[in-house]
Amino acid sequence: MLPEKIREVLREKRKLTVEEYLQLPETNSHTELIDGVLYVYDGQEGNMARPTVLHQRISMSITLFVARFLHNPGLYNAPIDLILGDNVVQPDILWISPDNTTCHEVNGRLYGAPNFVVEILSPSTHRKDKGAKFDLYDEHGVYEYWIVDPQEQFMEIYTRHENVLHRQGGYEVGKTFTSRILNNTPVDVSALLG
Amino acid sequence: MLPEKIREALREKRKMTADEYFQLPETNIHMELIAGELIVYDGQEGNMPAPKDLHQKISSRLFAFFLKYLDTDQLRHAPCDIKLDSGNIVQPDILWVNPQNDQCVLMDDGYLHGAPDFVVEILSPSNTRRDKIDKFYLYEQYGVHEYWIVNPEEQYIEVYIRKENTLHYQGGYKMGQTFVSHILNGATVDLSTLLG
Numbered sequence: 001m002l003p004e005k006i007r008e009v010l011r012e013k014r015k016l017t018v019e020e021y022l023q024l025p026e027t028n029s030h031t032e033l034i035d036g037v038l039y040v041y042d043g044q045e046g047n048m049a050r051p052t053v054l055h056q057r058i059s060m061s062i063t064l065f066v067a068r069f070l071h072n073p074g075l076y077n078a079p080i081d082l083i084l085g086d087n088v089v090q091p092d093i094l095w096i097s098p099d100n101t102t103c104h105e106v107n108g109r110l111y112g113a114p115n116f117v118v119e120i121l122s123p124s125t126h127r128k129d130k131g132a133k134f135d136l137y138d139e140h141g142v143y144e145y146w147i148v149d150p151q152e153q154f155m156e157i158y159t160r161h162e163n164v165l166h167r168q169g170g171y172e173v174g175k176t177f178t179s180r181i182l183n184n185t186p187v188d189v190s191a192l193l194g
Numbered sequence: 195m196l197p198e199k200i201r202e203a204l205r206e207k208r209k210m211t212a213d214e215y216f217q218l219p220e221t222n223i224h225m226e227l228i229a230g231e232l233i234v235y236d237g238q239e240g241n242m243p244a245p246k247d248l249h250q251k252i253s254s255r256l257f258a259f260f261l262k263y264l265d266t267d268q269l270r271h272a273p274c275d276i277k278l279d280s281g282n283i284v285q286p287d288i289l290w291v292n293p294q295n296d297q298c299v300l301m302d303d304g305y306l307h308g309a310p311d312f313v314v315e316i317l318s319p320s321n322t323r324r325d326k327i328d329k330f331y332l333y334e335q336y337g338v339h340e341y342w343i344v345n346p347e348e349q350y351i352e353v354y355i356r357k358e359n360t361l362h363y364q365g366g367y368k369m370g371q372t373f374v375s376h377i378l379n380g381a382t383v384d385l386s387t388l389l390g
Contacts, residue, residue, distance in 0.1 A: 126348050127345070127348045131366035131368055134365070149322070149323075152322050152323045153323070158363065164362075166363070167360065167363050169331070171327070
């Protein structure tokens with residue numbers, strides 16, 4: 001059950017600062033703060049939908065796959081607060097390399113861009129993942145960004161070149177692509193989304 | 195009603211060349227040839243759905259908006275065949291060819307060959323992947339300068355612009371936001387008026 005304080009903010013559609021967001025009571029529901037607006041993904045009372053089984057299954061297969069290549073600790077699953085400027089996002093999967101200088105842990109929260117972010121789309125989050133959150137990851141220096149569409153079974157890969165995220169390509173089930181963040185390992189989309 | 199020859203090609207799932215595609219009987223139905231595969235959007239017998247009213251409404255609004263900035267004679271809406279190579283013929287929802295462009299030309303067969311400068315695709319739930327992967331790749335490879343992917347249900351637009359050999363993601367824009375379009379001579383595009 002969502003704490004009353006959070007429900008109150010939603011009801012009043014009150015804009016929050018990062019400090020106010022971090023003072024909200026603890027919850028396991030997926031929440032984000034984008035441009036001061038609080039989003040709660042619990043499927044209640046006009047809020048965003050909760051993650052589905054499909055969403056969570058794909059999240060798990062991607063996590064297990066990338067964990068073979070990425071140094072742990074440093075790999076996290078949602079919900080974990082990531083503070084980027086005046087925004088707080090909870091990427092589905094993120095990774096911070098051992099030599100990362102932009103992302104720091106302070107009081108149990110992450111501040112600044114991780115190296116790698118994966119967002120798994122729900123029908124209701126398309127716009128955010130390709131809009132506001134893309135801009136944040138681009139501006140703050142994420143190095144590789146995967147946007148996964150579980151329904152349509154494809155993924156788009158963005159990698160950083162000369163300080164901006166460039167579209168490396170879109171790949172569907174049956175295709176293979178090379179991931180820079182995974183040391184140029186070929187990634188078989190069928191193994192992740194099939 | 196789809197001509198029998200086209201229904202036959204679909205039934206047999208036969209791969210075809212651009213030449214064979216152009217010899218198919220005439221139809222007003224939206225069709226494409228992607229990597230030799232014939233795709234028909236008429237909503238019949240397991241084909242892709244025909245465009246819904248929302249799709250067509252947004253298409254009309256965009257077209258009317260573009261007329262303010264782009265030369266009418268060079269602007270087209272679907273269905274208009276664009277031959278990109280011997281295995282790929284696309285029918286973008288809206289396209290524009292710069293008169294100075296020599297990569298997209300009207301050939302003796304009466305069709306445009308080569309990539310237009312500007313392409314807009316309006317998503318339907320069933321064609322997201324095709325617009326974002328197969329056609330994206332073709333537009334990138336063949337030199338489209340600006341590519342808009344419009345999502346009418348979710349009310350946002352993704353804009354890609356050419357940087358050297360790739361289509362670079364300019365940004366995703368939702369209702370209430372505006373963006374500057376290079377191909378529209380730096381015009382400011384207000385999402386609310388187009389998709390609201």
